[in-house]
Amino acid sequence: MTTVGMRVDELGTLIRDGGAFYLRRDLGGRYQLQLHRTPVDLVEKRVRLIGTLVGEELVSADGVGPA
Numbered sequence: 001m002t003t004v005g006m007r008v009d010e011l012g013t014l015i016r017d018g019g020a021f022y023l024r025r026d027l028g029g030r031y032q033l034q035l036h037r038t039p040v041d042l043v044e045k046r047v048r049l050i051g052t053l054v055g056e057e058l059v060s061a062d063g064v065g066p067a
Contacts, residue, residue: 006053011067014039014047023049023059034060042066 012025021033021043034054039047042064051061 002053004053008051008053008059010049014042014045016043031057031059039064
């Protein structure tokens with residue numbers, strides 16, 4: 001179950017769709033990301049996402065880095 005305000009710490013693949021970034025989750029599904037910096041060097045690579053769920057399938061990312 002996902003609840004707004006829940007901390008997120010997941011692995012997956014960073015994807016870009018238009019002007020938005022998403023984490024294609026290893027556990028299935030995807031999160032849209034609110035990012036403070038644009039990690040273009042990590043697109044289509046395996047990453048670790050740490051952040052806070054702020055909406056249905058929307059995460060405010062504290063950090064996105066190589067997994």
